[in-house]
Amino acid sequence: MRLKSIVQKLHERAPKLGKAASLTTATGVITFNSILAGPPVWIMGAAKAFTGAAIADKAVIDVTNYWINSNNAVIDNILPRKDWRISLPDDVHTDGQYLLISNHQSWVDTSIMQYISEKRLPLTRFFTKFELIYIPVIGQAFYFLDFPMMRRHSKEAIAKNPALKGKDIEEAKRACALLKDKPFTLLNYLEGTRFTPSKRDKQNSPYKHLLKPRAGGLSLALSALGSEIDGILDMTIVYPDGIP
Structure with missing residues (x-):
């Protein structure tokens, strides 16, 4: 609480300095947490990959939750002016x-979704490109945490090797199936990319604040997990003071 009070006063007396201090502190702490959490995720993830042990899988998730909770504590203490307005159904729980x-x-x-999910929803996962697996620490963490990782084959590659047609869909379904026996929140941005007015106008989107939806990822998830799903949550993020 003392740190939060100090940061609050700094933001009030010197807004630019306060913003720079908050950004620097957040970046440093999150980087340190990532370095600290990386080796345990690697070790437990490798054990999970080779043995399939449930205890190793749980350990990977526990370390990840520690990382998320620590980052959320930073948000609580160095971003003094927050106005969270979160509404969730009463029957949503962390084991769903x-x-x-x-x-x-x-x-x-x-990051905001990870923040509001803490103690409210299961660990959030989302579709990622398979190529991200080559990014040190982060890419392997996605793999060990059973994020659905999709390979995208270009039209040229499929033309050279027709056997690749439909492989990305098969792999995505197989990746989703890895989540069947565990709690999860599988995030899908239906727009496929971040919203900007120029993208909206280029698409000739019928919506003022949204791009045209793409149902591919959601359709894959429903196809692979439909019988397992406890519910579909529809979330809208609003930044009243402008998009950061």
């Missing part, structure tokens, strides 16, 4: 299996 659809406006959207 949910599909979550949302609008997409900013690079911080996913």
Whole structure:
């Protein structure tokens, strides 16, 4: 609470300095947390990959939850002016299996979802490109946490090798199936990309604040997990003071 009070006073007396201090502190703490959490995720993730042990899978999730909770504590203490207005159904719980659809406006959207999901929803996962697996720590964490990782084959590649046609869909369904026996929140941005007025106008979207929806990811998830899902959550993120 003392840190929060100090940061609050700094933001009030020197807004630019306060903003810079908050950004620097958040970046430093999140980076440190990522370095600290990386080795345990690697070790437990490798054990899970080779043995399939449930205890290793749980350990990977526990370390990830620690990482998320620590980052959320930073948000609580160094961003003094927050006005969270969160509304969730009463029957939603951390042991459920949910599909979550949302609008997409900013690079911080996913961090916000992780924040509001703490102690309210199961660990949030989302569709990622398979190529991200080559990014140190982050890419392997996605793999060990059973994020659905999709390979995208270009038209040229399919033309050269017709056997690749439909492979991305098969792999996505197989990846989704890995979540069947565990709690999850599977996030899907129906717009497929972040909203901007120029993208909206280029698409000739009929919506003022949304791009045209793409149902591919949601359709895959429903096809692979339909019988397992406890519910579909429809989420709207609003930034009253402008998109960060």
